[in-house]
Amino acid sequence: MDLEILTPAVIGVGVVSISLAWVINTLIRVRHGYPLENSWGKAVYPKKSTENEERVKLLSQENAALRAELGSMKDRLANVERIVTDSGYHLTQEIETLRGTQKGAN
Structure with a gap:
């Protein structure tokens, strides 16, 4: 019975931890001027338009x-x-x- 209650809590903590780590990593990259990456790992730079x-x-x-x-x-x-x-x-x-x-x- 304890294992059934504990499993969703562990999964939830894991998902929240991974999401929080991703947000912190992104903030650090932006703060220090590194380019962001898309889902394929390719660098994404802001578009500069002459218009x-x-x-x-x-x-x-x-x-x-x-x-x-x-x-x-x-x-x-x-x-x-x-x-x-x-x-x-x-x-x-x-x-x-x-x-x-x-x-x-x-």
């Missing part, structure tokens, strides 16, 4: 252009905010000055 490299280059250029445009828009917005807030204050002050001179003239 993907061109796409990354174009997206990087577009990103740089958009960042430059965003920077100029921030500057313009800051100028508009400064004009709106400063001009409103100065305009009110000038109107009050004119009202004061008109009252003094009357």
Whole structure:
């Protein structure tokens, strides 16, 4: 009876141990830059596509252009905010000055 219970446990521990060893081996190979292997033992390298490299280059250029445009828009917005807030204050002050001179003239 004990052998029937023990056998699946031993098999389970063996399968888990082998799987864990495979995962650790793969992680070590990746960390140190060794190529991975397919099921036939042939080295598998990541595919490098010139199309993907061109796409990354174009997206990087577009990103740089958009960042430059965003920077100029921030500057313009800051100028508009400064004009709106400063001009409103100065305009009110000038109107009050004119009202004061008109009252003094009357």
